[in-house]
Amino acid sequence: MSTTEKAPKPAKTKRLSIPRLLVAIVVSAALVTAGVGAARTWWVSATTPAAADPWFAAYVDVTATPSYAFESPVSDAAKNVVLSFIVTKAGEDCTPSWGSVYTMDEAASSLDLDRRIARLQQQGGEAVVSFGGLANDELASTCTDVDELADAYQSVIDRYDVTTIDLDIEADNLANTEASVRRAEAIAIVQQRQKAADDDLAVWLTLPVAPTGLTEVGTDTVADFLSAEVDLAGVNVMTMDYGSSRVDGQSMLDASTSALEETHRQLGVLYSRADIDLTSETIWNKIGATPMIGQNDVEGEIFTLDDARKFNTYVVDHAAGRMSMWSLNRDATCGSNYDVRRVADSCSGVAQGDFSFATLLASKIVGSPEDSASTTTTSEPVAVEEEDDPATSPYAIWDEDATYLIGTKVVWHRNVYSAKWWTRGDLPDNPVLDAWETPWELVGPVLEGETPVISPTLPAGTYPTWVGTDVYEEGDRVVVDDYVFESKWWNQGDSPAASNTEPDNSPWVRLTDAQITEVLDQLAAGEAPTGQSTVTPTDDAAVGTTETPAQ
Structure with a gap:
């Protein structure tokens, strides 16, 4: 992020x-x-085994200036937080730090972080710790010894006594395939240690996403974790900064819901390949969504308050396992002198009035990270026959x-x-x-009570069969495999069947059911049907040579 x-x-x-x-x-x-x-x-x-209640926790940038007082929640929606980001300490490959600047001891003294987390917990809130992010090296990218890497992760978990961790893998950290394998192996070690101590550890992967789903390196990362036998709590996708992956006219809301649907499909495939059968409902419970509120990093991409309301409804209706947002630091209206076209660390870039994005996105989401951390993934039985x-x-x-x-x-x-x-x-x-x-x-x-849809068909001989040697003019119509095609321009030897693989380059377009119905109406009225072929036969065609339509 x-x-x-x-x-x-x-x-x-x-x-x-x-x-x-x-x-x-x-x-x-x-x-x-x-x-x-x-x-x-x-x-x-x-x-379908009982799923954990979905939970909401917004990200907080721990090292951002001005500092955000997460230890004093302004609402119930802000009581659980995802503290970011633990990364490699500059110059020390296996040492965890906040933002590459503060070791955990230094954060305790300079940021009073330990006390602030304890204060949050004292008020019934929970802290999730996030590793990685966009700007710095995630630990696995620099720490090449798996055991040392596992110890580094373990030290953070023990220090802050968390039940849930978040691995935000993006940019160069995501492209590093060797680091991905190390990361998965190290987290598997840590999770087994926690299990042996009868302590829960939920592991979430946070990955970039497009409206078409996770990228190839994203699905590879999930596969690495499943191969290492990490019990993933889920995959949280960053529904933000789509850029060119968002098609013209597609809203931020539509792009985000499409991203979740495609991720749902991909996770089903990934778990199946790992020999774990999960229902659609369970897969949804393993999906998280994290929009970037207000102005995104990409110019023209703005996640609005109305988007937040509707996105919350979508996530709740699908019982997705987690909702987050980037970030609580930004959940406020910018000052009157601020250029809202520039992304700010301390405000959203949109006029929020009395509303907060956190409250809108957290609506009707009642679970907590700790409660969901005890959930174990098991293959679900497959038995009921349908036809x-x-x-x-x-x-x-x-x-x-x-x-x-x-x-x-x-x-x-x-x-x-x-x-x-x-x-x-x-x-x-x-x-x-x-x-x-x-x-x-x-x-x-297929919906309850549906019956076959009958497509209209033309009487035999309404249009001639396509012949490869004949010349066709714009508007001529022919038949191939019982389908009717219309010529878009003069052509000879171009099979209408090819129009389905290269519709832009083909001189043919298939008639729709509505056009077929129009021709039927013309026939019923005794009129000549539109597009009666004015075929110009070649010499061979004139003596009766025909050609089998291309398949």
Whole structure:
């Protein structure tokens, strides 16, 4: 970023269980034996363990000037804080420090930090400690001995007696793949130490995100932690500073909700690859969101009070595990002489009136970091059988042998998918980490009571079949694989089927259902249909030579 009583924890295993293996065999058999158009079987979780209540805690920049008095909360929303950032002490590779300047002893004397944390705890508040951030070296980037690194993390946890830590990994720290492996191995050691001492330790990864989800290095970081068998409390995404990843016209709110949805999908894939089956609800409980309030670092990106209200509603409705914000230092209106186009450390850059971002973002979020820290991740059973039934599906059941053009909708595993480009044989729910890897976009679930949507079709012979040797003028219409296409400009030899993979460069565009309906109305009225082909046949075509339409 810029500038109760503890239940015993069962040992976690990642081996392929016998029930999981049996389910995998049954699913594979169902896919192999199902015929075209037959009902398809899928599987959903039978039970969902009780999730921890979501919690809110805003970041506080400990070393920022002027100092923020987190030890005197101005509201209930400010009673839990994420203190940032513990990084490497300048010149001392394995020594933790606040902002690279103050060792923990120096922070105790110069910032009175120990006493202030104790005061916060005395009033019922909690402190989470965050390692990393944008500006300095996270400990794993400089401390190359895993045991020494684990001791460095442990010293901070012991010093401040915290149950939850936050690893804010970004910029060069995120790009350092060797550091990522070290970090995961060291945190695994620390978490096992805490477990042996019957102490809880919740570990959150805080990562940059785009509206399309986590970056590749972000998903790699999560995978490193799961590979090291760290029990992640969750992944907190920084819903801010989107820059060019935010498409034209996309609001900050829409970009942020899209980022959470894509992260949810990616986490499901990552946990599945780690042989841990989790329900959709559990995955949501492992997601955190941290907007940058007010003016973001990117010009023109402003997270407003109204955005905060609506984002809170979205997070609460989806039961996400955590909400934070950057930062309590900034949760105030800037002074009248301040240039709000410049990001400030001590104000938001927007007129807040009597409102605070913390109060709006924390609304209806009642949990605490300590209460959620005792939650243990375990693979959830998969048992309940459902079916894809053509009679209760709005669109055709996906068929691996069928060809689908851009915009075609299908049903698979009781969800509706839309083709983003021409596709054949690509599973709609193929577990890919990045959306660009699949030609399918999830639209949403099949709804109760739905029946097949009947697309309009034209009588045979309404338009001629496309022939590769013929010349077509702008507006001519032809048929390929029962689909009707219209020519955008003069062309010869350009297959209409190719328009689905390169729509901008193709001279053809497929007719929509609305256009097909318009032609049907013309036929019913005895009129000639729009786009009757004025084909200019070649010499070969004139003597009856035809060509099989491209698939």
